[in-house]
Amino acid sequence: MDIVFHTHHAPLSDSMRRRAEQAVRKVARRVARPVDAVVRFEQDGPTRSVEVVLHVASGRTYIARSEARYFGPALSDAVRRVERQVDHTKRSHRAASGTKARAGRPARARA
Numbered sequence: 399m400d401i402v403f404h405t406h407h408a409p410l411s412d413s414m415r416r417r418a419e420q421a422v423r424k425v426a427r428r429v430a431r432p433v434d435a436v437v438r439f440e441q442d443g444p445t446r447s448v449e450v451v452l453h454v455a456s457g458r459t460y461i462a463r464s465e466a467r468y469f470g471p472a473l474s475d476a477v478r479r480v481e482r483q484v485d486h487t488k489r490s491h492r493a494a495s496g497t498k499a500r501a502g503r504p505a506r507a508r509a
Contacts, residue, residue: 399426400434408441414469421477422450428484431455439469448472450480460484 401419403410418437426432431454438449449463462479466472 399423399432402434402436404436404438406438406440408439408446408469410439410469414439414473417470418448418473421473422452425477425480425484426452428481429454429460446472448476450476452480452484458487 401422403415403418422435422437426435429452433453433455435453436449436451438447438451440447440449444467445465446467446469447463447465448469449461452460454460460480460483462476462483464472464475464479466475
């Protein structure tokens with residue numbers, strides 16, 4: 399999986415780049431066939447924002463953006479939002495509702 403980093407008016411340290419790469423790879427392990435990811439770091443005055451875009455082979459795209467005073471909390475929040483999207487789409491309707499499918503039994507007729 400390729401990870402592309404974009405910085406816009408933002409000095410990015412090597413440790414923050416490694417931290418972002420580890421976080422994105424951790425989320426990518428939870429999806430089937432990740433293709434690539436784009437991580438954008440932007441700075442506008444005192445506000446720093448991080449956007450994470452994860453592309454999957456099925457055509458699905460997960461996007462999350464977060465703003466904070468520093469890049470660390472913004473990155474953590476953006477990755478958490480992508481994780482929530484992945485977890486939400488990963489489960490089927492029956493699995494999410496907690497009901498079990500009936501295997502081989504026809505539905506009861508109502509009287």
